[in-house]
Amino acid sequence: MTVTRPAQVTSTPARPDRFRRRTLFARLTPGGRLALILILALAAVAIVGPLVSHADPYAAEAGRRLLPIGSDGHPLGTDAEGRDMLTRLMYGMRTSLIAAVTPVLLSLAIGVAVGLLAGLGGRIVNAIVMRLLDVTFAFPAVLLALFLATALGQGLRTTIIALTAVWIPPTARIAAGEIARIRELDFVTVARVSGAGPVSVALRQITPAILPGVLAWSTSLVGGSIAIVGGLGFVGLGAPSPQAELGSMIKDMQSAVYTDAVLALLPALVTLLLALLFPLFGDALGRALAGRRPA
Amino acid sequence: MTALLQARDLGVSFRYGTRTSQVVRDVSLDIAERSVLAVLGESGSGKTMLARTLIGLEPAGAEVRGSVEFAGRPTRPARPAARRRLLGREIGLVSQDPAASLDAMRTVGAQLAEVLRRHERLDRRARRDEAVRRLEQVHIRHPEQVVRKYPSELSGGMRQRVSIALALCGRPRLLVADEPSSALDAIVGARVVDLLDELRRTTGTSIVFVTHDIAVAARIAHEPQDRVAVMLHGRFVEQGPAAEVLTRPRHAYTASLLAGEPSAAIPRGKLATVPRELRDADWGPLRQVADHHWVCEEAA
Amino acid sequence: MTIIEVAHLTQRFGATLALDDVSLTVHEGRTVGIVGESGSGKSTLVRAVLGLQRPDSGTLHVLGRPVDMGRRMPRDLRRAVQLVPQDPKHTLNPARTVRSSLWFHMAAQGIPRSERQSRAADVLAMVALTPEYLHAYPNELSGGLAQRIAIARALLGDPKILVCDEAVSALDKGVQAQVLNVLSDLQRERRLSIVFVSHDLAVVEHMSDEITVLRSGRVVESGPTLDILRDPADPYTAELLAARHATSPA
Numbered sequence: 001m002t003v004t005r006p007a008q009v010t011s012t013p014a015r016p017d018r019f020r021r022r023t024l025f026a027r028l029t030p031g032g033r034l035a036l037i038l039i040l041a042l043a044a045v046a047i048v049g050p051l052v053s054h055a056d057p058y059a060a061e062a063g064r065r066l067l068p069i070g071s072d073g074h075p076l077g078t079d080a081e082g083r084d085m086l087t088r089l090m091y092g093m094r095t096s097l098i099a100a101v102t103p104v105l106l107s108l109a110i111g112v113a114v115g116l117l118a119g120l121g122g123r124i125v126n127a128i129v130m131r132l133l134d135v136t137f138a139f140p141a142v143l144l145a146l147f148l149a150t151a152l153g154q155g156l157r158t159t160i161i162a163l164t165a166v167w168i169p170p171t172a173r174i175a176a177g178e179i180a181r182i183r184e185l186d187f188v189t190v191a192r193v194s195g196a197g198p199v200s201v202a203l204r205q206i207t208p209a210i211l212p213g214v215l216a217w218s219t220s221l222v223g224g225s226i227a228i229v230g231g232l233g234f235v236g237l238g239a240p241s242p243q244a245e246l247g248s249m250i251k252d253m254q255s256a257v258y259t260d261a262v263l264a265l266l267p268a269l270v271t272l273l274l275a276l277l278f279p280l281f282g283d284a285l286g287r288a289l290a291g292r293r294p295a
Numbered sequence: 296m297t298a299l300l301q302a303r304d305l306g307v308s309f310r311y312g313t314r315t316s317q318v319v320r321d322v323s324l325d326i327a328e329r330s331v332l333a334v335l336g337e338s339g340s341g342k343t344m345l346a347r348t349l350i351g352l353e354p355a356g357a358e359v360r361g362s363v364e365f366a367g368r369p370t371r372p373a374r375p376a377a378r379r380r381l382l383g384r385e386i387g388l389v390s391q392d393p394a395a396s397l398d399a400m401r402t403v404g405a406q407l408a409e410v411l412r413r414h415e416r417l418d419r420r421a422r423r424d425e426a427v428r429r430l431e432q433v434h435i436r437h438p439e440q441v442v443r444k445y446p447s448e449l450s451g452g453m454r455q456r457v458s459i460a461l462a463l464c465g466r467p468r469l470l471v472a473d474e475p476s477s478a479l480d481a482i483v484g485a486r487v488v489d490l491l492d493e494l495r496r497t498t499g500t501s502i503v504f505v506t507h508d509i510a511v512a513a514r515i516a517h518e519p520q521d522r523v524a525v526m527l528h529g530r531f532v533e534q535g536p537a538a539e540v541l542t543r544p545r546h547a548y549t550a551s552l553l554a555g556e557p558s559a560a561i562p563r564g565k566l567a568t569v570p571r572e573l574r575d576a577d578w579g580p581l582r583q584v585a586d587h588h589w590v591c592e593e594a595a
Numbered sequence: 596m597t598i599i600e601v602a603h604l605t606q607r608f609g610a611t612l613a614l615d616d617v618s619l620t621v622h623e624g625r626t627v628g629i630v631g632e633s634g635s636g637k638s639t640l641v642r643a644v645l646g647l648q649r650p651d652s653g654t655l656h657v658l659g660r661p662v663d664m665g666r667r668m669p670r671d672l673r674r675a676v677q678l679v680p681q682d683p684k685h686t687l688n689p690a691r692t693v694r695s696s697l698w699f700h701m702a703a704q705g706i707p708r709s710e711r712q713s714r715a716a717d718v719l720a721m722v723a724l725t726p727e728y729l730h731a732y733p734n735e736l737s738g739g740l741a742q743r744i745a746i747a748r749a750l751l752g753d754p755k756i757l758v759c760d761e762a763v764s765a766l767d768k769g770v771q772a773q774v775l776n777v778l779s780d781l782q783r784e785r786r787l788s789i790v791f792v793s794h795d796l797a798v799v800e801h802m803s804d805e806i807t808v809l810r811s812g813r814v815v816e817s818g819p820t821l822d823i824l825r826d827p828a829d830p831y832t833a834e835l836l837a838a839r840h841a842t843s844p845a
Binding site (some may be wrong): 011012013015016018019021185186187189190191192193194195196197200204205208209211212291292293294295 | 645647667668670673676677678680681682684685686687688689690691694696699700702703704712725726727729730731732734735745748749752
């Protein structure tokens with residue numbers, strides 16, 4: 001084989017068709033695509049709704065309590081206090097999504113950092129970090145969240161802090177597991193042979209390689225997060241009344257279950273839908289990213 | 296001589312949506328008693344799929360055409376019970392990864408005893424003795440100790456010997472060995488191949504031996520009745536007596552594979568590679584060129 | 596000129612002696628083959644030669660200069676010794692494009708930004724690939740292509756020696772021949788030295804001027820390839836030779 005020397009090349013040639021790849025969205029399974037569309041639609045409603053709607057989520061009308069779905073001026077009826085259900089749902093979803101997604105994002109960042117520390121920090125650091133994680137695993141997540149919420153007092157901020165604390169250990173465990181699998185692989189060794197320092201290897205070789213797996217896991221975790229936020233709200237440890245939040249809304253509608261079940265269950269159904277959509281999407285995301293992940 | 300295993304125009308394909316992928320195409324073969332058919336192919340050639348289909352172990356979703364007969368009976372009987380009987384008693388399977396055929400949670404002796412119970416009328420004690428004897432047959436040293444061990448306590452070569460012993464429990468007439476030495480070190484692997492060679496002489500079983508390694512194929516298929524088939528894109532491009540195919544190949548693809556075997560005798564940088572036109576050609580039906588020797592021709 | 600000289604390496608892992616007084620010298624433009632089965636100490640020797648691990652005792656000289664093993668080598672020595680690893684599935688970071696991987700290595704080796712584009716095109720040409728492959732993600736490449744890119748990557752810093760650790764063992768024969776030819780041509784054109792490590796004697800004898808046979812951490816035999824093939828002095832070497840042949844000795 002003769003080696004031909006190309007003329008001085010100053011730019012990468014255009015990407016040929018065989019390396020043109022479909023968008024991430026196109027690589028999702030149909031179910032994953034549907035889940036993503038629904039998530040984005042619900043999130044859009046939750047974010048945009050309160051901005052464009054002039055309805056007040058707190059305006060209670062004593063005379064118009066528990067109006068059925070389809071009532072004039074209240075397309076989804078009203079709650080036990082006579083507040084507009086559609087508006088409350090939009091505000092409630094916004095609160096719940098913020099309270100559920102923020103801890104997952106925080107725990108993703110902290111978990112990956114802890115995982116890197118455990119996976120790359122040497123044997124003693126690894127042993128200490130892993131034992132500490134083991135200890136936190138001894139507490140059931142919901143109990144831990146309840147305990148923290150009680151200790152820190154009621155409020156949205158508390159919910160977020162409590163959930164972050166709950167999600168860090170499992171996320172760190174997943175990250176540490178991926179790192180343990182990856183750190184002896186050939187591409188990492190080669191990076192070290194080239195003389196890349198440990199920090200550079202950790203951030204630019206190992207972190208990108210664990211992200212597909214960890215991202216899929218964290219996305220699914222939002223589902224569990226939604227459920228726990230709802231649970232805390234239900235027992236009165238979430239956002240304080242009268243702020244709209246799905247869990248406290250479920251509780252507020254309890255009394256109406258026997259009179260108008262569909263109306264009463266609306267907040268619960270929305271919570272359930274959100275809690276299911278995220279794992280569905282997370283699973284599809286994991287599959288779509290499988291090729292970017294060390295086998 | 297009637298064939299023990301006979302396949303005619305065997306094809307295997309998978310359907311992905313509107314696309315169909317043909318993994319095995321128009322394969323016909325005869326395996327005589329006490330003979331070896333070495334199926335030689337690169338990865339993706341369809342050799343493993345062929346071996347599994349021959350014994351009715353094709354994955355779900357595979358569409359199989361053509362016919363396969365074992366001792367005059369079709370090997371893909373509809374009833375699973377009949378298929379199990381055939382598999383255990385008349386056909387044994389040895390795969391590349393012994394971990395796949397061994398149960399990590401049970402001792403070697405327990406696994407042998409269980410399979411023996413299905414095949415032989417023996418009491419517990421006799422089964423234990425028989426298990427030890429079966430391990431001796433595959434040349435495992437200290438078999439009375441090995442029966443008490445778990446697969447994870449054995450070396451790769453030992454595990455492969457145990458899985459061969461398991462495959463032989465029903466005294467099968469045909470053994471299908473799928474890359475049985477590929478995961479092992481050279482010396483250990485060569486010994487496993489030699490063991491299979493010895494077993495077909497002592498037990499009279501025939502062997503379908505799937506491999507990517509020409510030297511391994513030559514090592515197992517060296518008797519006059521042995522055959523080598525060279526597989527490319529799901530097709531046999533050459534099939535014939537082992538000595539003929541491996542020393543005087545009649546197909547250009549076989550020839551280029553043989554010439555690509557590295558050795559000190561070939562100057563560096565001059566290893567033959569398989570020309571792309573050979574790989575991509577549309578190979579048509581086989582034509583007989585000598586006794587028991589067929590070669591594919593390029594489709595017009 | 597001596598490119599690499601390893602002397603009296605000994606390394607223990609707990610109770611096992613992974614390397615027992617192993618010495619190895621590689622001259623410019625020559626290939627030294629190291630044959631051994633799993634557990635023979637091949638990988639430990641490779642790590643030591645690359646300076647990735649500090650042995651219990653022994654010394655390493657690269658280009659005549661002593662190297663403190665287990666520490667990062669000075670930049671010029673790092674660029675002189677490069678690795679072509681084993682597994683085509685893991686040789687490239689699956690999360691990054693080929694371009695991003697090559698750029699990372701050039702940054703680590705101190706190749707200035709302005710030279711990276713032409714350097715990448717150069718090394719890809721050396722393994723007969725077009726710069727279009729810079730766009731690829733590893734999962735879009737076959738094993739042979741991934742391994743050729745791994746060779747290209749090793750050439751980025753214009754090394755003096757390549758350590759090929761089972762570099763073709765996972766490839767099909769036809770593809771293997773192609774990759775071996777690429778290596779041989781590069782060696783001839785660039786006076787590269789190669790340490791060629793494999794359990795496959797056929798490949799090692801084809802590639803090597805000298806062969807060192809490792810068993811249980813010890814050098815059982817070492818010398819010119821043809822001498823060893825013609826007249827193995829150690830029974831273990833003889834057994835390795837026999838295993839490669841078509842017929843069993845029995």
